[in-house]
Amino acid sequence: MNYQLILDELFPPIKNAAIIGEVASYIPELAHVRPEKFGVHLCCLQGGDYFIGDHSERFSIQSISKVLSLAMAFKIEGESIWKRVGVEPSGNPFNSLIQLEYENGKPRNPLINSGALVICDILISHLDNPLEELLSFIRKISGQSSITINEKVAASEKAFGHRNAALINLMKSFGNIENDIDQVLDFYFYQCAIEMSCLELARTMLLFSNRGKILSSGEEMLTSSQTKRLNAIMQSCGFYDEAGEFTYRVGLPGKSGVGGGIVAIHPGEYSVAVWSPPLNPKGNSARGMRFLEDLTTKTGLSIF
Ligand code: GLN
Numbered sequence: 334m335n336y337q338l339i340l341d342e343l344f345p346p347i348k349n350a351a352i353i354g355e356v357a358s359y360i361p362e363l364a365h366v367r368p369e370k371f372g373v374h375l376c377c378l379q380g381g382d383y384f385i386g387d388h389s390e391r392f393s394i395q396s397i398s399k400v401l402s403l404a405m406a407f408k409i410e411g412e413s414i415w416k417r418v419g420v421e422p423s424g425n426p427f428n429s430l431i432q433l434e435y436e437n438g439k440p441r442n443p444l445i446n447s448g449a450l451v452i453c454d455i456l457i458s459h460l461d462n463p464l465e466e467l468l469s470f471i472r473k474i475s476g477q478s479s480i481t482i483n484e485k486v487a488a489s490e491k492a493f494g495h496r497n498a499a500l501i502n503l504m505k506s507f508g509n510i511e512n513d514i515d516q517v518l519d520f521y522f523y524q525c526a527i528e529m530s531c532l533e534l535a536r537t538m539l540l541f542s543n544r545g546k547i548l549s550s551g552e553e554m555l556t557s558s559q560t561k562r563l564n565a566i567m568q569s570c571g572f573y574d575e576a577g578e579f580t581y582r583v584g585l586p587g588k589s590g591v592g593g594g595i596v597a598i599h600p601g602e603y604s605v606a607v608w609s610p611p612l613n614p615k616g617n618s619a620r621g622m623r624f625l626e627d628l629t630t631k632t633g634l635s636i637f
Pocket residue numbers: 394395396397427428446490497525589590591592616
């Protein structure tokens with residue numbers, strides 16, 4: 334498969350089409366990003382990096398970070414995390430409160446905000462410095478030691494994080510948060526404010542194509558069973574109330590963030606990261622969805 338030829342063919346028509354969607358502005362710092370930014374990076378398990386556009390520019394990974402903190406919590410605690418958070422698609426927006434009330438403070442899954450907050454709480458209970466540990470985990474998998482946080486984005490989200498504060502207070506009232514609310518929220522805002530490029534994200538997510546092993550060293554970070562389960566959760570829950578649509582159109586497990594990034598994984602084949610900031614009404618990158626749909630259509634490869 335000549336991936337470079339495919340990227341070179343699929344990218345320009347999307348880049349040249351009128352931009353649809355809106356750059357996220359509910360976190361004010363994210364609104365400063367230029368809407369025309371667009372990059373793709375694909376890492377092949379058989380070796381080889383293929384890329385186009387703004388693939389090496391860092392952006393706010395936002396909810397893509399939820400997969401990485403979940404991987405850490407699952408590695409540390411194993412199956413018992415599912416006592417506090419489920420594995421069902423929510424069918425609701427990522428920051429919805431409604432379901433959480435009638436399901437007694439147990440989030441549907443770890444990739445919506447409430448579920449990711451529970452995962453942050455679990456990591457805080459286990460680790461002295463969860464943020465540093467999460468960064469080390471990501472730096473090790475990606476091989477990029479300079480990956481860090483954008484403090485301005487974290488502060489901006491904290492200043493306007495009332496909905497996340499509502500979610501965590503509701504869960505605390507049901508006894509599903511062990512630690513101090515502000516400590517958990519701070520950790521969550523910081524993890525969402527990690528910045529990575531498409532290149533760095535694709536390298537990191539290659540772990541999930543490679544049964545949990547780092548490709549360059551062969552080191553096992555997750556077992557193949559854990560990796561299978563995490564890919565399954567991305568498939569059913571990675572795009573909130575658009576998870577079915579993403580599955581239908583792209584046919585791969587993946588995760589989006591409101592910074593405009595999307596990662597997708599083809600187990601045994603490749604990982605790919607796309608970045609384009611304008612979001613569709615469900616909060617997923619409009620161009621990113623279109624590009625990945627075209628990619629799996631053109632290659633004829635998906636997990637289905
Ligand atoms: N930090 C964002 C929030 O909590 C993450 C949401 C997202 O990327 N979908 O609202």
